[in-house]
Each structure stands twice: as structure tokens, then as C-alpha cells.
Amino acid sequence: MSTKIQSDKPEVILTGDRATGPLHLGHYVGSLKPRVALQSVHEQTILVADMQGLTDNAHNPSKVSSNILNVVADYLAVGIDPSKTTICLQSQIPTLAELTMYYSNLVTIARLERNPTVKSEIQSKGFERSIPAGFLTYPISQAADITAFNATLIPVGDDQLPMLEQTNEIVRKINSLAGETILNECKPLLSRASRLPSTDGKNKMSKTMGNTINLGATEKEIRAAVKSMYTDPNHLRVEDPGKIEGNVVFTYLDAFHPDEAYVSDLKEHYQRGGLGDGTTKKILEECLQELLAPIRKQRAEYLNDKEQLLDILRKGSEVSRAKAERVLHEVKGVFGLNLF
Template structure:
């Protein structure tokens, strides 16, 4: 039987952190055998709000690839490819922009929220505004039918499917499949400071490559319940980052529920809970850090992995682009 095709990836703006592991990397590991998986190093997309610093984007390509390999992504089972070296993606993006309006792009909830968060006002980079069409190109070029995204990204998949339906209607046949957005069970983790978004640039994330001391320092600094001043005081678990992380990473769910109950009743100090989380994160990130260090000593292997994956992806995406151009009836030489 043909495996379902899954497309996922990350913007190359810096090394990945534990939020990426909980929200996407763990699921990618689980999908390596059940799906035909393509993992996109999204350097072109990273430029949409980092065009002032292309060196950071370039440098981060190998950093993100190292993180992929260190967590256990197997390049023989998952194709790791570089977005900027797949010309069909740019060509399909240009085609798809004729099937969507500026007003529809501006109404996309994900785009609106990101524009507001970045304070662009009306000075929106055109590449940023047009990202939904570019993502539609990424997804359809691989003919992906499964796209894991955060809940806040689901409107982008909806818009991809709108473009797919318009292209298919214009061609009068089903050239491209629609995709299903798969929302991970673990939502976006908050930053260690309790802010809603963990980010590489915000200084509130734990990198996958964090040292033991860095992990411990981050856990000690985590936001808990500011009103839990004494051990005997009842504590709140809502908004308590330590418990949010335990929910995401502690496999002993029964023990976590018991800790929550004890904490809410009073008599359980923050230090005890943080010690448990520290132990769990050390056990999770230690092997990843070791593999990453070993892989970083062989940059040729990492580069060859990206090159070989990109070549395989180019064959797939070029074939889709030719099919779209042909069925849309564009002039051929």
C-alpha cells in the first residue's frame, strides 16, 4: 500500500528547542515508518522576516539539520531537504498567487496575528504577506495529504486547500490533493518565564543542545505560582510552567496527577517539583546533546544528508510543477 505523504519542517532561524521536540519532533520520529515524510529546512520562509540578516538564516540551516539528526530523524526514512534549492516551490508560489487575492491573504487569521505580533503595521514584507501561497506551494509540490501544524497554523492549511480547489477547478480535473491539518496533542509550550510563546530570540527557551547546567538553571528560573510563598500553602497548577512541562515530558502520568493534587492541597514545595522536571529533561536531552556533538564533528556528513535529500525532493517537486503547468494549459516550448 502507498504510504500517506507528510510534509513538515522548520524555519532556519536558529537551533531548535524543547518546544519543537514536544510539538513536532517527537511526532516526526513516530511517523518515519508509517508515512513517506519530507522535512523541509525552510530557509526561504525564514527570510520573510529576516532579510536583514541572511547570514543567520544560512548558518542556521546546518544547525537545524543537526538537531533533526540528533533527535533520531533517519535520512534513509525521512527526506531532509532545503527549501531554497527546490525551484519548483518558487515557481508554484508565483502561479498560486494568481489564485488568491490580497484581501484574502490579509484576512488569514495566522497572518493577521503574526503581523500584529511583529509590529509591521502597513510595512509588511511582501514575502511575509504572501506566505500562505508559498506554503501552499510547499505542501502541494510534494502532494502531501498530512501536515502537522500548531492550532494557530490551521488557517494556513485551510487556505492551501482553497488554492488547491481553485487550481483543480481551472484545470477541470483533480491535479492536486487537499491536505489535512494534524494538531499535536501537546500544544505550544509556554516559555520558562510563563509567557505564551517560547522563542529562540526571546531567551525563554531551552535549546535541545543545552548543557546540564543550562537545563538546571532554566528549570530553577521557571515561572510557577507567585502566590505559593510557603510549602504548606495551596498552590495553583494553572499557568504553572513546571506542571505544563511535566504534562509534556513526564511519562508517568499517574505520578504527575498525584503531584498536582498534593501541590493544590499544600505541603509540596516548588523545589521538589522542579527537581523531578530537571531529572526528566536531563534524561531526555543528554543523549540528544551527545549525538549532536558527535555529528557536529563530521560536517561533511550533515551537508551530504541535506544534498541527497534535496536531490530526491527536487525530482518530486519538479514533476508536480510540470504536471500543474501542463494541466493548466500554459504554453510549452
Template sequence: MPDPARRRVLTGDTPTGSLHIGHWVGSVKRRVEIQETHDCFFLVANLHAFTTRADKPEDIRRDCMEVVRDALAMGIDPSKASIFLQTEVPAILELTYLFSMLLPYNRVMRNPTLKDELKVKGLDDNYSFGFPLYTVGQTADILAFRAHDVPVGEDQVPHLELTREVARRFNKFYCGVPDKAPDEEHVDLGGVFPIPEADVGKVGRLIGTDGIHKMSKSLGNSILITDTPKQVKKKLGKIYVGVDNRQPNDPGEVDPEKNPLFQYVETFIDSEDEVAELRDRYARGDNIGDGVIKVRVAEVISELLEPMQERRRQYESDDVVMDILHDGCKKAIAATEETLAMAKEAASLHFFDRTIGI
């Protein structure tokens, strides 16, 4: 049973492919840390994956299994956190429909993350109705668990702000929470939903190996946690550092905003002294080429990935992964059915009790 004294966490991933080091620094590392102190639910958002791949259901199913393996490899402990499938938790879908009544369409479409995704994925006006609807679904993913904290990357903060708006509106409409009530007092004042807070990772947005876009497997600019040292070195060798034909004795740019290579240096090299030395030598042009730094970063990333790849071998069996998901889904259903009953009671939608299980 969940410990009511612990803050609850909800976060997750859309199964669009294997997880990569951008996931690690943006969110998963934080999940591994807080599973020791929080009541954690980690979502595999397989229904959200249909927004752009509805014609590839078998690929989505395969990717669900791979995402779970990757999360376990990164250090998520199924004895401390519940990993579950979105489609096995009916309360999420019911709350999505209810919450869609609380958000104006124009507000949903103003979401900057949604706009960016439409642009990056080249969808323009060629997207399904379900694509903007998934942003409402994300509010239900979070609020169905009455989560207090949501570990996210920087690009997901606008989604969370939409969730906070829905929680406030529901609590005011149906629970009598005063209009000016502070967020932290909503539950004490009778609200069903806590107003969740973003927990942004150390690196909110890791640039991909193209040096331009956020790391994404679909853009071909990612380093996967399953990559070998040779593959890591090859991918890092492609990072564009902002200038062409820089020589080892040329002063270089060390601002991570302008030279993505130094975002990797600061993110993955733990030694502050080593980072400071590399920055100093590179900025002065002290006989240090881009290749030297790329090789060093590749080494430390491969050292990070080695124990993850070792853990991943424990979960090669589909049966093992399915058992973990089954247990997580049972816990997720129990938590969300409680929330749904509270929400339906508040909104005068409760007529009969029900029991759902798997």
C-alpha cells in the same frame, strides 16, 4: 523511489536558530514516529527566513546547518526521510507565484497566525511585501509535494487551512472537480492536489519559560536541545506559576492553562502516577513548593535531551550534513517537478518538458 501506497508528509522549520523542546513536542516527535510509515519530506525553509532577516544571509545559512543537525539529533533518519533546502527546489517558487493568483489579498492578511507574528515580532506596518507572501509560499511548500499529512504545531493550523483552500480552488478551476466535492475525493475526481490534513502534536503550543508566550528562541524563552542540565534547571527556575510568593503549604493552581509549570509536568513526565501525585499534592498544598516541581521537570527534560545530544555529535562535520541535504534535495526536486508538470498541464501553462537536477 517513493512508495505510492504510502501517505506523503511535508513539514519543516524556518531556520531562525536552534531547535528547542517546543519543536520536539509540537511536531518533531511526530515526524520521528511517522517516518517509519509515511513518505516523508522535511523542509528547511531558508527563503522564508529572509522575511525578517534579509540583512543577515550568513546567519541564515549557519542556522540551516544547525537546524538540520538538531533534527537529526532528535531522531530524524535520512535513510527514511528526505531533508532538503527550500531554495534548491525551484518548483516551490513557481507554484508560490501561481497560487498567489488564487488567493485574495484580504484573505491572506486575515490569517490569525500572520497577525500574531506581526504583533509578537513588533513589526506593525514595518514589514516587507515578502512577509505576507511567505504564507502563500507555505501553501506551495506543502502542495508541491502533494502531501496528505502535515505535522504542525497548533499555531500553524491556520496556515494549513489556507493551503486547503488553495488546493480546492486549483482543483475546481483547472481540473474540473465539482464545487461540492468532498475533500477526500478530489484526486479521484481528477484533481492534482490532495486536500492535506493537519497532524497536530501532543502539545500544540508549549509555553516558554517566561510563562507567557509560545516557546521561541527569538523571545529568549526556550530550552534548546543543546542545553546542559545546569542550563535547563536555570531556565525552568524562571517559569512564572501565576502567583507571587506561593508557599509549600498553599493550595496551588494545577490547570496548565493557568499555571504553565503543569503544562511541563503533563508533557514531559511519562509516569501518569507521578503526574497525578504531583497534581494532588500541589493542589492541596501538601508541603510541596514550586522549586521541587521545577527541579523534577528539569531532570526529566535533561534525560530526554541526553541521547539527542549524543546523536548530534555524529553530525558535527559540515560535509556530513551537506551530503544529507544534497541527497534530500535531489529527491525533493524529483517529486516537485512531477507535481509542477501536472499543475502546469492542468492550468494550460505547459509548453515544453524540462529536466532539473543538482
């Protein structure tokens, strides 16, 4: 399932990231590059989701607060322009929490527990029945974010489709209560890029598992990450034929090397034998060093001017509060709460 967008019909786009760590190459391929392309054509807001970051990090809140500016610096370093894209901070838009409260009265615990995305995350984090209430109600909070901006198009991975389905369920309930359409249903915009695997080839790419390459990674960190990448375990000698399926090095070459024909030749050479893992890793490292060097430089410069980053968040949050408050007024009216 995917949604194609037409450049002559601007959409209202909402996207964002939890502020639980600096962004990495998976974010770059899956969401950051598309956001840069979308911002010149559509009305785009990016939400730094610090409140949602606390849903499984409330015991360690500094993990969230210390990464807010890291995330903003990552945005700017890859080319997201605050004059074209509104960048705002979730905790500075109280309306989102209020909308979450109203919507929570329309969703059952059983429905939340059936959400495939929530079920998967609960299992991966080992919560069992010790689930923080904020984490369980994450889909409701996300619905509040989306509807507060009356967003029509949401860039997501396919694992997030159940979240958008639940958002649209809430939208339909609100519109039914209102007897008219006051909120938009949203459509997914799926990334054309395949999901980037972790460097170890075993786990989901995660900021906390150490199996990513951050956008601000140093030359040494990039070199070490590429050197440790999972390849074909049966490719023991250079002359042996190798498999490219599941070979993380070739997956990254497909994603980042600018010369597709060259990568295709590398694959054929590797498959027939005579091409060593050391050589392919060196090619990939050179590619990533070239890609990340300017991003790392820009990122460091932005982090050296934290007041500029804070100013971008202040201005973006002010604009976003005004938009969200208009939606909140409509939703409160549905429940008969606009008494004065």
C-alpha cells in the same frame, strides 16, 4: 478538529521548520516526536525552510544560513532517519519559488490580509504596514511547498489551520482551471500534545525571546531555565496550598516525566500544601537533564561532521526536486505554458 491516520494506508506527509535557530522542547513535543513515529509508516518529507526564514530576517540573513545545519542536527539527534524521511533544503528546490509565482496570481492581497495566522504574526512582529512582501505571501509559499509533493497530510498546530485552508483554496482553483484533479487537497494532523508554554509563562515560546530550552542546551542552561520557571506567585511558603493551573513546572512535568502516577501525586501534594517550588523544580530538572543529555551528545557529534549533514541535504534535495518538477509540469500545463 483532528485527523486520525491508519497505519495500513500510507499518507504523503510534508512538514518542516524555518531555519532561524536551533530547535527546542516545544518543537520536540509538538512535532519532532510525532515525526519519528510517522516515518516508519508513511512517506515523509521534512523541509528546512530557509527561504521562508528570510521573510522576516532578510536584514540579517546569517541568522538563517548559520542555523540550517543546526536544524538538521536536531532532526537526527532525536531519531529522524534520513533513510526513512527525506530531509531537503527549500532554497535548493527552485520549483517551489516558481509554483509560488503561479499561485500568487490566484490570491488577492485582501485574502492574504484576512488570514488569521498572518494577521496574528504581523501584529506580534509589529510590522503594521511595513510588511515585507515575502512575509505577506507566506501562505502562498506554503501552498507551493505542500502541493509540490502532493502531500495529503500535514502535521500542524491549530494556529496553522488557516494556512492549510488557504492551500486548499488554491488547490481547488488549480483543479477548476484544469477541469480535473491534478493536485490533492491536504488534511491537518493536529498534535495530541498540548502546546508547551514558554518558561516565563507569559509569552509564546520563541527562539528569539530566550524563553525556551533548546535541544542542545547544556546542563547549566537547563538548570537556569528550570530555576527561572513561572510557578504559582501566591505559593509563598512550602506549607501553603498551591495552584497547578498555569504553573509552568507542572505543565513540563506532564509533558516530559515518564511516570504519570508520580506526577499526579506531586500535583495533589502541591495543591494541599507541604511541597515547595524548589523541590518540584529539582524533580523537573532531573527529568530534563536525563532526556536531553543523549540528544545533546548526538547533536554535537553530528555537528562535528558537517559534510555528513550537507550530504543528507544534497541527496534529499535532489530527490525532492524530481518530485516537485513533475508537479510543476502539471501546473504549467494548466496555464498553457508547456510550449516546449
